Structure formats: C-alpha cells, structure tokens
Amino acid sequence: MKATVSIIRQVVIITVIVAIFFKSYLSAEESQFRKKFMENHKANSLQAQSILIKKNKDIIPAEINSLITEAMLPEKSYQERVYLLDIAGAIATMNIHWNNGDEELLKKVEKLQKEEVEKEKKRTEGFEEIKKMEKVPGNFVMTAHKQEMAAKGLSPVIYPHWIHRAFFRCKVCHEDIFIMKRGANDLSQAKIQEGKQCGMCHNGKISFNASAEENCGRCHIVGKPESRPLMDLSYYNGNKFKEIASRVGTEWNPENLSGGKLPVDKLGFINWVELDKVKAFNPRTNLNGGPDAEGVRETNILFETSIAFLKNVLFSHKIHSTWVKCSMCHPDTFKPELGANRVKMIEMKDGKSCGRCHGKVAFTHSDCLRCHNFTKENTPEGALINHAPTAAPAQ
Numbered sequence: 001m002k003a004t005v006s007i008i009r010q011v012v013i014i015t016v017i018v019a020i021f022f023k024s025y026l027s028a029e030e031s032q033f034r035k036k037f038m039e040n041h042k043a044n045s046l047q048a049q050s051i052l053i054k055k056n057k058d059i060i061p062a063e064i065n066s067l068i069t070e071a072m073l074p075e076k077s078y079q080e081r082v083y084l085l086d087i088a089g090a091i092a093t094m095n096i097h098w099n100n101g102d103e104e105l106l107k108k109v110e111k112l113q114k115e116e117v118e119k120e121k122k123r124t125e126g127f128e129e130i131k132k133m134e135k136v137p138g139n140f141v142m143t144a145h146k147q148e149m150a151a152k153g154l155s156p157v158i159y160p161h162w163i164h165r166a167f168f169r170c171k172v173c174h175e176d177i178f179i180m181k182r183g184a185n186d187l188s189q190a191k192i193q194e195g196k197q198c199g200m201c202h203n204g205k206i207s208f209n210a211s212a213e214e215n216c217g218r219c220h221i222v223g224k225p226e227s228r229p230l231m232d233l234s235y236y237n238g239n240k241f242k243e244i245a246s247r248v249g250t251e252w253n254p255e256n257l258s259g260g261k262l263p264v265d266k267l268g269f270i271n272w273v274e275l276d277k278v279k280a281f282n283p284r285t286n287l288n289g290g291p292d293a294e295g296v297r298e299t300n301i302l303f304e305t306s307i308a309f310l311k312n313v314l315f316s317h318k319i320h321s322t323w324v325k326c327s328m329c330h331p332d333t334f335k336p337e338l339g340a341n342r343v344k345m346i347e348m349k350d351g352k353s354c355g356r357c358h359g360k361v362a363f364t365h366s367d368c369l370r371c372h373n374f375t376k377e378n379t380p381e382g383a384l385i386n387h388a389p390t391a392a393p394a395q
C-alpha cells in the first residue's frame with residue numbers, strides 16, 4: 001500500500017515536470033517505449049503505465065541505461081540532465097513495483113541525481129560568490145589553481161584593484177609587472193615567493209609578506225567573512241591608509257576629504273578623479289623612486305557626437321596619462337593622431353576601445369553622463385576636436 005502511494009506521488013510530480021519540459025526536451029532518437037511512457041505520464045494514466053511497464057519488462061533495464069547515458073552526455077544542460085534522470089528514476093521505480101525489477105538500477109539513478117544536484121549547488125554557489133566579490137570595479141577573483149589551493153585548504157585569491165590604486169598608479173604595474181589582461185600572467189605562489197608578481201611588494205618591506213604562514217589568508221580569502229571589508233569598502237580607514245602611505249613612500253590626506261569619507265560616484269564606488277582634485281592622495285608612479293618616465297600629456301580631446309540628444313565627450317589626456325602609460329592606449333587601441341579614431345559604444349561592451357578599462361577597473365561604461373557631459377554649445381577652451389562624421393547626404 002505504502003509503495004503504491006509513493007508511486008502515485010512520483011507519477012504526479014513527474015507529470016508536472018513533464019508538462020513543463022515536454023516540448024523543449026523531447027529528443028529525436030526516443031524509443032517507442034519512452035514515447036508511450038511519456039504519453040501515459042501526460043495523460044496521468046497509472047493504469048496504462050502499469051500495462052506498459054509489465055509488457056516491456058525485458059527491455060526496461062536497457063531503456064533506463066540509455067536514458068542515463070543520454071542524460072550524462074557532456075552537452076546536456078543541468079535542466080535536461082535532471083529531467084532525463086527523473087524519467088529514468090520513475091521507470092526504475094515502477095519496474096521494481098510491478099516487475100519485481102532490479103533495485104540497483106534505481107540506486108544508480110538516485111546516486112547520479114544527488115551528484116548532479118550537489119554539483120549544481122557548488123557551481124552556482126561559487127558563481128554567486130564570485131559575482132558578489134567582483135561587484136566592486138577591479139575586484140578580481142583568481143581561481144586558476146583552484147584545485148591546488150583547495151588541496152592545501154586555501155580559498156581562491158582576490159586581487160582588489162581599489163586598495164592598490166590608493167597607493168600606486170596603474171603604470172606601476174601595467175605593464176612592468178602585470179600584463180593588463182586577466183589570466184595572462186601565469187601567476188603562481190612559487191614566483192610570488194621568489195619576489196616576482198605580487199611578491200614585488202608582498203615581501204614584508206612594501207607590504208605584508210606572502211611567504212609568511214600568518215598572511216596566507218589575507219589573499220586566499222574568497223568566501224570567508226573576512227573578505228567583507230574588501231567588498232563594502234569598509235577596509236578603508238583614514239588612519240590606516242595614512243600609515244600604509246607613509247610606509248609605501250606616498251601620501252594620504254584624509255583631512256582633505258569631506259567628512260573624512262571616500263568620495264563616491266552615483267553607483268557608490270570610489271570617485272578617483274575627485275580624490276585627485278582634492279589632493280587627498282598622490283599615488284606612486286613607479287617602484288624605483290625616480291621621476292615618472294613618460295610624464296603627463298596635457299591636451300584635451302572633445303569627441304563630438306552626431307546624435308541630437310546626446311552630449312559630447314571630453315577625453316582628458318591629463319587624467320589618463322597620470323594613471324596609465326601612453327603604451328596602454330597607443331598605438332594598438334587608439335592611433336595617436338587627432339581624428340584618426342572613431343569610438344563606438346558597442347566595442348566598449350566587448351572590452352575594447354575605452355572599455356579596455358571602463359567597466360573593468362575604471363568607472364563603468366553604463367554611467368553615460370559621466371562621459372557624455374558637454375553640451376554641443378559648450379566647447380571647452382583649447383580642446384582639440386575629434387569631429388563627428390558628417391551625416392550621409394540626403395537622397
């Protein structure tokens with residue numbers, strides 16, 4: 001009696017699932033048996049099902065195994081896999097009930113179902129965790145050696161651009177220390193402990209030592225409660241930053257900040273342009289203590305837009321060449337020639353053009369008005385002009 005009730009419950013649950021997915025996942029190479037089984041499910045006909053199961057006793061193990069094989073094909077999505085395993089499970093359950101069939105088949109299906117659910121949970125958990133950690137522009141989770149780290153009981157690493165930017169301009173790292181592309185640097189603990197990569201600074205002199213046991217968890221921190229301050233910016237503390245700055249050989253002046261707080265943009269992330277304006281800091285431009293090799297270019301370029309409702313964009317060489325080296329833009333991303341480049345928004349979304357930095361480490365390309373903020377009548381004095389293409393002549 002109990003078994004029958006449980007079968008009916010299974011049938012009902014599966015009918016609902018089938019009703020939802022029936023159309024999208026019906027596969028072409030289905031057997032006659034499977035087709036009939038699905039029809040009975042749809043019709044919610046337990047009696048028809050019992051006849052079908054009894055009649056096909058001999059082929060049922062092969063049917064279940066072929067469903068399992070199909071479910072586990074690498075190209076199947078999680079939903080497809082779960083759906084096929086659910087059908088296999090239902091057939092196996094009915095086969096036990098009506099044919100006194102092999103219980104091992106059901107156990108096999110159930111084991112796979114459990115594994116799939118666990119895998120999916122892990123996959124999306126990791127994904128959610130990484131999305132959360134990377135919400136702050138330039139917070140990069142590093143998982144290339146995930147297995148080796150896990151084997152040593154260590155979490156993946158986070159590299160928070162924002163903490164580093166407070167003390168170092170981009171040109172300190174890009175590209176003398178790191179190529180400006182995620183995953184392009186073959187980062188490893190061995191190289192770090194030899195004083196390369198992160199170890200250029202995390203050596204116990206400029207910053208905490210990456211070879212010291214007590215510091216492993218400061219970088220291998222993803223997923224731990226201690227990582228919160230890196231995400232909600234509460235890592236920031238005026239006195240702490242002053243201390244770090246003096247150790248690093250630069251300055252941090254919280255007294256120049258309104259209310260002692262970090263200035264933020266409309267998305268709540270740090271406004272780095274404002275920090276320079278109020279002279280709250282003066283990040284280093286290199287690690288050897290000499291002057292900035294390339295210097296800063298002072299020209300401004302006004303990108304005129306031909307779109308009526310849109311404001312023009314002023315590109316400041318000064319802001320940009322203070323942070324980054326000329327070679328980060330010239331000649332690969334932009335030809336160093338007035339009017340030689342047409343900027344398209346679509347390229348920014350793909351991480352090209354201005355989107356090489358904006359949307360990754362610099363403020364996002366979705367903050368339209370932060371770039372499009374010069375009315376067409378308002379041409380800043382001395383700006384060089386990148387003219388909008390003239391509209392195509394009317395037919």
Ligand code: HEC
Binds near residue numbers: 164174185
């Ligand atoms: C202290 C060193 C350091 C500083 C300073 C620094 N970066 Fe990075 N940057 C890195 C590291 C590390 C990576 C990741 C490299 C990897 O994954 O191999 C990276 C990667 C990047 C990437 C690649 C993103 C992608 O999706 O491929 C961009 C863009 C970038 N940085 C821009 C900047 C900008 C702009 C600045 C200054 C505002 C800056 N960085 C300052 C260390 C630094």
Ligand code: HEC
Binds near residue numbers: 164207
């Ligand atoms: C140019 C020097 C420099 C390089 C290169 C550098 N860091 Fe840092 N890092 C610092 C400084 C300075 C701080 C501020 C903390 C301090 O020194 O007290 C810091 C802070 C951090 C923090 C904040 C955690 C804490 O507890 O303070 C993390 C995480 C971190 N670095 C990871 C990395 C990783 C990962 C790399 C390499 C991919 C790297 N850093 C490369 C200088 C550097």
Ligand code: HEC
Binds near residue numbers: 144149192216
């Ligand atoms: C300054 C940040 C930092 C600190 C501190 C740090 N690591 Fe790492 N570690 C990294 C980075 C970056 C990687 C490469 C991440 C990746 O796989 O994408 C890494 C990778 C590893 C790996 C993976 C395998 C390999 O050889 O690269 C192990 C194991 C490891 N670290 C152990 C440690 C131990 C043990 C400590 C403490 C003694 C430590 N780490 C401290 C940044 C750090």
Ligand code: HEC
Binds near residue numbers: 342
């Ligand atoms: C990092 C700076 C920056 C940001 C942020 C930005 N733009 Fe642009 N945009 C430009 C530049 C530079 C041009 C080139 C001027 C031109 O041709 O109109 C441009 C061009 C355009 C164009 C005309 C060319 C094309 O690609 O179709 C449109 C439309 C446009 N932007 C809309 C937007 C909207 C909407 C947003 C916000 C979602 C935005 N922009 C955010 C810099 C930016």
Ligand code: HEC
Binds near residue numbers: 296337340341
């Ligand atoms: C963040 C990217 C970026 C950086 C960094 C950068 N530039 Fe440019 N540069 C541009 C863009 C964009 C233009 C506009 C080209 C156009 O009008 O099509 C430009 C134009 C130029 C031009 C022609 C217009 C002018 O200003 O006379 C020269 C020359 C030039 N850059 C030199 C440099 C030098 C030298 C440096 C380093 C000190 C530098 N740039 C840094 C993006 C950059």
Ligand code: HEC
Binds near residue numbers: 315329353358
């Ligand atoms: C190599 C990296 C890089 C590239 C490429 C780049 N930017 Fe920037 N940009 C920055 C950084 C860094 C800042 C400082 C603000 C920040 O980090 O959010 C900045 C700031 C700005 C600002 C100042 C905003 C303000 O509040 O005053 C504007 C406008 C701007 N960028 C437009 C552009 C345009 C337009 C392009 C493409 C023609 C471009 N940027 C390409 C890195 C870059």
